Amino acid sequence: MKSLSDSKLDHLRNIAAEPDFGGTxxxxxxxxxxxxxxxxxxxxxxxLGRRIAIKVLNATELDSALARRMVREAxxxxxxxxxxxxxxxxxxxxxDGRVFYAMKLVRGExxxxxxxxxxxxxxxxxxxxxxxxxxxxxxAHGVIHxxxxxxxxxxxxxxxxxxxxWGVAKIIDRVAGSEASADADTLPLPGSQRKVQxxxxxxDTTHGTIIGTVGYMSPEQARGEIEQLDERxxxxxxxxxxxxxxxxxxxxxxxxxxxxxxxxxxxxxxxLKAMSPNSADRYPRSADxxxxxxxxxxxxxxxxxxxxxFEKTRRWMGKNRFLILIVLAYLLMRLFFILTSRR
Amino acid sequence: xxxxxxxxxxxxxxxxxxxxxIIAAASDDQQVRQRALETIVASxxxxxxxxLRIKWQTSNEDAKDLTQGFFTTAIEKSYFAGYDASxxxxxxxxxxxxxxxxxxxxxxxxxxxxxxxAEHLSxxxxxxxxxxxxxxxxxxxxxxxxxxxxWVRSVFTIALxxxxxxxxxxxxxxxxxxxxxxxxxxxxxxxxxxxxLASEFKLKTTDVTNYLAAVRRDFRKILLEKxxxxxxxxxxxxxxARELLGVDVK
Numbered sequence: 207m208k209s210l211s212d213s214k215l216d217h218l219r220n221i222a223a224e225p226d227f228g229g230t231x232x233x234x235x236x237x238x239x240x241x242x243x244x245x246x247x248x249x250x251x252x253x254l255g256r257r258i259a260i261k262v263l264n265a266t267e268l269d270s271a272l273a274r275r276m277v278r279e280a281x282x283x284x285x286x287x288x289x290x291x292x293x294x295x296x297x298x299x300x301x302d303g304r305v306f307y308a309m310k311l312v313r314g315e316x317x318x319x320x321x322x323x324x325x326x327x328x329x330x331x332x333x334x335x336x337x338x339x340x341x342x343x344x345x346a347h348g349v350i351h352x353x354x355x356x357x358x359x360x361x362x363x364x365x366x367x368x369x370x371x372w373g374v375a376k377i378i379d380r381v382a383g384s385e386a387s388a389d390a391d392t393l394p395l396p397g398s399q400r401k402v403q404x405x406x407x408x409x410d411t412t413h414g415t416i417i418g419t420v421g422y423m424s425p426e427q428a429r430g431e432i433e434q435l436d437e438r439x440x441x442x443x444x445x446x447x448x449x450x451x452x453x454x455x456x457x458x459x460x461x462x463x464x465x466x467x468x469x470x471x472x473x474x475x476x477x478l479k480a481m482s483p484n485s486a487d488r489y490p491r492s493a494d495x496x497x498x499x500x501x502x503x504x505x506x507x508x509x510x511x512x513x514x515x516f517e518k519t520r521r522w523m524g525k526n527r528f529l530i531l532i533v534l535a536y537l538l539m540r541l542f543f544i545l546t547s548r549r
Numbered sequence: 550x551x552x553x554x555x556x557x558x559x560x561x562x563x564x565x566x567x568x569x570x571i572i573a574a575a576s577d578d579q580q581v582r583q584r585a586l587e588t589i590v591a592s593x594x595x596x597x598x599x600x601l602r603i604k605w606q607t608s609n610e611d612a613k614d615l616t617q618g619f620f621t622t623a624i625e626k627s628y629f630a631g632y633d634a635s636x637x638x639x640x641x642x643x644x645x646x647x648x649x650x651x652x653x654x655x656x657x658x659x660x661x662x663x664x665x666x667a668e669h670l671s672x673x674x675x676x677x678x679x680x681x682x683x684x685x686x687x688x689x690x691x692x693x694x695x696x697x698x699x700w701v702r703s704v705f706t707i708a709l710x711x712x713x714x715x716x717x718x719x720x721x722x723x724x725x726x727x728x729x730x731x732x733x734x735x736x737x738x739x740x741x742x743x744x745x746l747a748s749e750f751k752l753k754t755t756d757v758t759n760y761l762a763a764v765r766r767d768f769r770k771i772l773l774e775k776x777x778x779x780x781x782x783x784x785x786x787x788x789x790a791r792e793l794l795g796v797d798v799k
Binding site: 211215217233 | 595
């Protein structure tokens with residue numbers, strides 16, 4: 207056989223690295239994204255005639271910590287039925303031993319890409335609020351994400367906001383009656399005689415492990431205090447995302463208003479409260495942050511900022527501009543009539 | 550899935566074989582040892598020859614003699630039985646042995662021109678020389694990287710030859726021809742669709758999809774078998790497989 211050219215060799219290496227979907231109903235189309243833990247592929251479900259995304263673990267050891275984490279990720283997402291969280295359709299094992307899960311294919315752009323296109327702070331805040339709602343829903347179900355950042359938030363083609371990549375999420379509370387809180391500690395995978403140890407409340411991360419992304423992880427995450435992490439750690443990351451949306455910069459020591467003069471004092475206060483170094487000073491839950499962002503959008507007073515009388519008046523006037531104009535017009539007309547009737 | 554198109558049967562996994570030619574090279578059984586040495590020589594002689602030409606700047610004739618001499622001496626003196634997996638990968642070990650051999654030969658200025666009585670390995674040096682002309686190392690590539698890249702090329706070529714042989718033996722030349730036409734075409738930029746292949750080979754498009762998927766699966770399986778054969782330890786196997794395929798394999 208003729209020796210392989212460089213291009214053929216590279217092509218064959220790619221082929222050999224492709225996951226083996228032979229034992230499943232799915233047909234591989236192409237790779238979409240490659241990460242440290244897994245690779246996401248575009249695939250087709252021929253039974254339903256639709257395109258889906260399949261995340262495949264970059265390892266064939268079914269009993270490894272990574273495989274356990276991936277199965278747990280799929281189960282966590284499956285229990286979070288929310289329009290802001292991508293639904294999982296299937297989980298299993300490929301012929302080559304790799305764990306996979308199939309999910310809805312989301313077409314759109316990442317939040318950081320969206321921010322390069324959309325400059326309006328109000329529009330950005332609306333997307334941010336939707337992300338807070340999705341994270342708040344997860345919190346209400348005892349799940350913390352632990353790796354929130356603009357790259358893990360997707361804006362779909364219909365403007366919907368989806369929180370992605372729950373690979374390092376942690377279950378902090380077992381919710382009674384939840385379908386996913388089944389008694390089985392093992393997950394049988396379709397087409398496999400084996401079972402993956404998938405105990406949900408088992409966290410593969412140990413104290414001292416640093417999880418998250420620099421710039422977006424909370425100080426307690428950066429210190430590796432895994433056992434102390436709760437919803438407020440996610441609130442910090444959301445605050446960091448808000449910082450990015452207000453300034454177009456990864457969070458740093460500068461206050462948002464010093465980087466972007468268009469940022470209001472109230473928006474800055476919401477951001478800084480969410481990013482308080484001390485977790486006790488932050489919003490206790492994502493829902494509380496979302497509520498303050500909603501107030502911000504409605505020009506209502508926010509819990510993070512105490513207004514003085516001048517600001518209160520100015521905000522009131524700003525909100526009631528139409529009423530003030532009508533009253534002013536009425537007064538002017540009265541004045542006009544008074545003056546003209548005297549002549 | 551089409552069972553007929555699958556060498557290992559459905560749901561086969563990455564190679565179950567744990568045969569390692571590197572370990573077998575130290576076997577007491579002469580037949581086992583012989584087979585192992587043939588496997589090692591088959592995958593390493595071309596990279597060694599090209600490495601000598603590039604790193605040692607030897608002439609075509611000298612590189613031939615040195616390659617012949619190195620592998621013959623390695624077999625006679627059981628060089629490979631002395632491999633210690635805890636110290637380095639087999640590839641590094643072999644390259645070090647080769648460097649030492651060439652250095653000694655040069656120092657002594659007594660390169661062995663093996664006479665009629667000496668054993669010669671059947672190696673196609675003309676093909677190796679042609680390969681070298683078409684795959685000269687790019688600027689900035691070290692001789693170690695070049696050796697590794699050539700070894701990878703050699704292992705992939707051997708895996709392909711084995712694949713072709715197995716498909717021929719099982720009467721499925723058509724499957725392999727499809728694979729050749731689609732995945733081994735000379736111009737990878739040439740656009741070929743499954744539909745055009747189906748019409749060319751008078752098949753259904755779904756058959757083309759299934760046959761190609763099966764051949765690729767078998768290729769991966771054979772490739773990993775070869776890597777398993779050519780690595781001395783589980784760790785080394787996993788490391789090389791990860792480097793070649795980008796995934797952790799068992």
